[in-house]
Amino acid sequence: MTDPSDPDPAPPPAARRNGRDTGRRLRGAIAHRLGVAILSGEYKPGERIPGEVAFAAELDVSRSAFREAIQVLTAKGLVESRPKAGTLVLPRDRWNLLDPDVLGWAFTGAPDIDFIRSLFELRAIVEPGAAALAAARRDRADLKAMRDALADMSRHSLGTEAGRAADRAFHAAILAATRNDALVVLSASIGAAVGWTTQFKQRLRALPRNPIPDHRRVYDAIAAGDGAGASEAMRLLVEQALADTAAAVERVRGEGA
Amino acid sequence: MTDPSDPDPAPPPAARRNGRDTGRRLRGAIAHRLGVAILSGEYKPGERIPGEVAFAAELDVSRSAFREAIQVLTAKGLVESRPKAGTLVLPRDRWNLLDPDVLGWAFTGAPDIDFIRSLFELRAIVEPGAAALAAARRDRADLKAMRDALADMSRHSLGTEAGRAADRAFHAAILAATRNDALVVLSASIGAAVGWTTQFKQRLRALPRNPIPDHRRVYDAIAAGDGAGASEAMRLLVEQALADTAAAVERVRGEGA
DNA sequence: GCACGCTAGTTGTCAGACTAATAGAGCCAA
DNA sequence: TTGGCTCTATTAGTCTGACAACTAGCGTGC
Numbered sequence: 001m002t003d004p005s006d007p008d009p010a011p012p013p014a015a016r017r018n019g020r021d022t023g024r025r026l027r028g029a030i031a032h033r034l035g036v037a038i039l040s041g042e043y044k045p046g047e048r049i050p051g052e053v054a055f056a057a058e059l060d061v062s063r064s065a066f067r068e069a070i071q072v073l074t075a076k077g078l079v080e081s082r083p084k085a086g087t088l089v090l091p092r093d094r095w096n097l098l099d100p101d102v103l104g105w106a107f108t109g110a111p112d113i114d115f116i117r118s119l120f121e122l123r124a125i126v127e128p129g130a131a132a133l134a135a136a137r138r139d140r141a142d143l144k145a146m147r148d149a150l151a152d153m154s155r156h157s158l159g160t161e162a163g164r165a166a167d168r169a170f171h172a173a174i175l176a177a178t179r180n181d182a183l184v185v186l187s188a189s190i191g192a193a194v195g196w197t198t199q200f201k202q203r204l205r206a207l208p209r210n211p212i213p214d215h216r217r218v219y220d221a222i223a224a225g226d227g228a229g230a231s232e233a234m235r236l237l238v239e240q241a242l243a244d245t246a247a248a249v250e251r252v253r254g255e256g257a
Numbered sequence: 258m259t260d261p262s263d264p265d266p267a268p269p270p271a272a273r274r275n276g277r278d279t280g281r282r283l284r285g286a287i288a289h290r291l292g293v294a295i296l297s298g299e300y301k302p303g304e305r306i307p308g309e310v311a312f313a314a315e316l317d318v319s320r321s322a323f324r325e326a327i328q329v330l331t332a333k334g335l336v337e338s339r340p341k342a343g344t345l346v347l348p349r350d351r352w353n354l355l356d357p358d359v360l361g362w363a364f365t366g367a368p369d370i371d372f373i374r375s376l377f378e379l380r381a382i383v384e385p386g387a388a389a390l391a392a393a394r395r396d397r398a399d400l401k402a403m404r405d406a407l408a409d410m411s412r413h414s415l416g417t418e419a420g421r422a423a424d425r426a427f428h429a430a431i432l433a434a435t436r437n438d439a440l441v442v443l444s445a446s447i448g449a450a451v452g453w454t455t456q457f458k459q460r461l462r463a464l465p466r467n468p469i470p471d472h473r474r475v476y477d478a479i480a481a482g483d484g485a486g487a488s489e490a491m492r493l494l495v496e497q498a499l500a501d502t503a504a505a506v507e508r509v510r511g512e513g514a
Numbered sequence: 515g516c517a518c519g520c521t522a523g524t525t526g527t528c529a530g531a532c533t534a535a536t537a538g539a540g541c542c543a544a
Numbered sequence: 545t546t547g548g549c550t551c552t553a554t555t556a557g558t559c560t561g562a563c564a565a566c567t568a569g570c571g572t573g574c
Contacts, residue, residue: 085537118438
């Protein structure tokens with residue numbers, strides 16, 4: 001059931017050419033590189049990116065590979081190209097910030113604290129609502145999936161990959177119980193992004209809290225069919241996660257600059 | 258302030274080649290065509306798409322143009338290609354259903370009633386939360402934008418493009434007042450999709466309700482800084498919109514099959 | 515029955531030429 | 545001066561054909 005293609009933390013594929021290979025295919029590497037550059041503000045909205053021929057030559061790749069990378073960025077709303085005008089970075093509100101890749105790029109560089117806050121606010125809005133829906137629609141199989149995930153969470157700490165996977169599984173089970181595709185997709189994106197921040201917190205050894213009781217309360221309310229209770233319990237859970245992350249970010253600021 | 262590039266209802270650009278041009282660039286037309294085919298179930302998850310050379314020849318386009326279209330679909334999570342294996346349609350839960358283009362493709366064919374319900378549920382969760390945030394953070398400029406949009410709405414019916422634009426402007430103003438990028442992007446997507454359904458309702462002359470009072474209540478609560486009230490007023494608004502759309506869809510079913 | 519290597523088929527990348535769109539300069543007229 | 549028009553240089557868009565890289569699936573040998 002584990003999907004080996006997604007969360008690969010770059011095993012040593014031995015960068016194929018001159019060291020410029022961030023993973024996956026060549027065009028993927030280029031897209032990744034440009035995406036990170038844009039997300040980190042190296043290319044600002046309105047600015048022009050060097051012309052195809054020049055840039056492709058500079059990166060030492062063919063024009064077609066470079067163009068395919070640009071298509072990817074275009075598909076995600078980051079840039080737009082027109083003949084004679086070149087390709088320029090679109091204003092931030094045209095970016096598909098909820099695209100999993102874009103989120104990943106956003107968290108590759110130094111994560112913007114305001115953006116993290118935005119994500120948690122969104123999560124604080126969506127997940128309680130989802131929990132309420134789940135309380136109304138869950139069946140026995142859904143509840144079992146949640147229980148299993150919960151059990152895994154108590155076996156492994158959030159410091160381990162297994163623990164984080166269990167956490168994700170718990171939330172995914174709730175989402176699945178809503179019978180709502182849009183919610184599933186959205187929360188999958190947010191969940192992945194939040195996963196980055198969890199890793200982030202973990203890196204700082206700033207996770208003193210035991211997450212089990214909070215999760216347990218959510219489960220109990222859903223199992224009881226108590227929508228309002230599930231919503232409220234989930235609200236508390238997300239709130240505390242935000243507080244923990246904010247604290248971690250604060251510490252980084254203190255250490256860093 | 259009007260964006261001429263997005264909502265173009267295909268002015269007669271005189272299909273350039275043999276009639277196979279859904280608009281925009283060549284690769285865009287191909288991507289659109291394939292995207293609609295996938296969203297409508299013509300190609301099902303797990304199925305293989307004909308090989309590049311064969312398909313490109315069949316469409317009478319070069320392989321590069323075809324490949325760039327495939328990159329777009331890949332970027333949106335619809336397909337995945339690997340050497341020797343070909344390119345195959347990914348399972349539905351990997352699709353970026355909230356991508357504006359994907360949403361557009363989904364509504365090009367016969368909209369799936371369950372998916373519409375999902376979107377409205379998501380909207381019913383997100384927009385009240387957004388309204389509450391807006392009530393806490395709005396400044397004078399935000400309130401003015403909402404008032405202006407409201408005034409435009411009462412001048413033009415929702416049957417006119419101007420009226421729909423005003424409606425969108427009202428919701429956009431609320432989103433902007435939340436100071437939350439993720440919310441803005443998400444609701445822009447949903448809003449566009451909901452726009453399709455509004456047009457849909459309109460096509461059926463099924464909009465007897467006067468939307469102004471509902472919107473007015475939302476504005477008043479936000480202006481008063483009443484988060485709970487704004488949330489509740491918005492909840493009612495979305496609920497009624499869903500009811501109207503559901504009725505319209507019902508009527509289609511009755512007439513259609 | 516299982517592991518390993520081979521091969522053919524498919525995508526990935528490259529190179530160079532030509533086409534099409536258009537931003538912006540420059541010109542002309544009111 | 546100002547406004548609009550044309551014209552051109554520049555840039556992305558498309559095409560072609562070749563070769564490289566990857567790998568699914570088959571075959572072979574243990």
